[in-house]
Amino acid sequence: MTETAIRTSGLTADELAGFHEHGFYGPFTVYEPEEMERTWRRERLRLLDRSNAVYQEEAAQSGNTNISNYDRHLDNAFLADHIGEPKIVEKVASVLGPDVLCWRTEFFPKYPGDEGTDWHQADTFANASGSPQIIWPGAGVHFGGTLTVWTAFTPATEETGCLQFIPGTHQTMFYDETKKMHYDPARINNETKRGLRRGFFGYDYRELQIDEDFVPDEDRAVSMVMRPGQAIMFWSTLMHASKPHSGKSDQMRLGFATRYVPSSVHVYPDTDEIVEYGGRVSLERFGSVVVSGRNEYPGNVLVNQTTTGHPFHRR
Amino acid sequence: MVSDIAESPVAQDLEADVLEIVRQVLGLDNVELDDDLFDQGATSLSFVRILARIRSDRGVAVSVADLPDATPRHIAAQLAATLGGIR
Secondary structure, three states: OOOOOHHOOOOOOHHHHHHHOOOOEEEEEOOOOHHHHHHHHHHHHHHOOEEEEEEEOOOHOOOOHHHHHHOOOOOOOOHHEEEEEEHHHHHHHHHHHOOOOEEEEEEEEEEOOEEEEEEOOOOOOOOOOOOOOOOOOOOOOOOOOEEEEEEEOOOOOOOHHHHHHOOOOOOOOOOOOOOOOOOOHHHOOEEEEEOEEEEEEOOOOHHHHHHOOOOOOHHHHHHEEOOEEEEEEOOOOOEEEEEEEEEOOOOOEEEEEEEEEEEOOOOOOHHHHEOOEEEEEEEOOOOOEEEEOOOOOOOEEEEEOEEEEEEEOOO | HHHHHHHHHHHHHHHHHHHHHHHHHHOOOOOOOOOOOOOOOOOOOHHHHHHHHHHHHHOOOOOOOOOOOOHHHHHHHHHHHHHHOOO
């Protein structure tokens, strides 16, 4: 991309106003569909090799827990480039400012017949582990959250279980992450809520509701249908969910989430491990990646290349 | 070369073995040598189980990172090359 093209990948004033009002922007194109399909066919084989992945514990190697899908950008070159892709980072910087960290990436596969994802919001990401994973600086900060960019690596449609948002809900928290959610993998693909098969990877997110009687206003929900290579940017505090994979298509739905915060945010305060979703991994090889500007919180652990020496791009 | 090794009778036996493992792990009797396993519904987890079975049966770890596609034929060819390389 030319320098001009790179700089114009950010949000316009109108787009930024819309983002602040609705809590999301997009879908927008990062890769053309053919390129995404070609890339994913190649990378899905490469990713089977976990020998350079930063989480080597059984919880990660087994593939049975969500943690196995965490932070593969720290070893895979394509994913390392993806988190710094200008078409993404310029938009993120439009919202968060010039100093930005990527602190997490996650795969979200949904196979034919899989349940939908519960409505949820996340602020500190203490929801599953009980320990805050990101803390925004400053007194009087109401809540922070992370800016997530969710890229469809395969088709995300109503049938395959695309994302759903309730626009404008990002400034009010309906969930309290200091409450406790109970993990039970037997729940997965086995529960129905208000007539729809939904769950939260072995948890029930309703356990975190501030008001036990709260019911999300699904009449206001909008579906984010995306072609392979398209992405959506949204606050983690926006009410979001997904429908089940109907099974009408045998194409699995794969989303790849990249999570960004201003670099003044403290990532993984007071913890050296992640314990959630039925797994436990050490953070000893973890580092946040500065994708734009500089790191502003001295306590953040950083990395500037993957475990195989592939450098991360910085805006 | 992998393609030359793939033509040998030994490699053809390996193809049959790999195909049988694939069919058992995926629970699909109709998978064929040139079917892309991901297109047949294989998850990353089931793919890892297939490779673990191959390692258990043959004593070697097959790397699939650079295969042109995820077919039993190419997995078997890589297995043949791996076995041929350690003799």
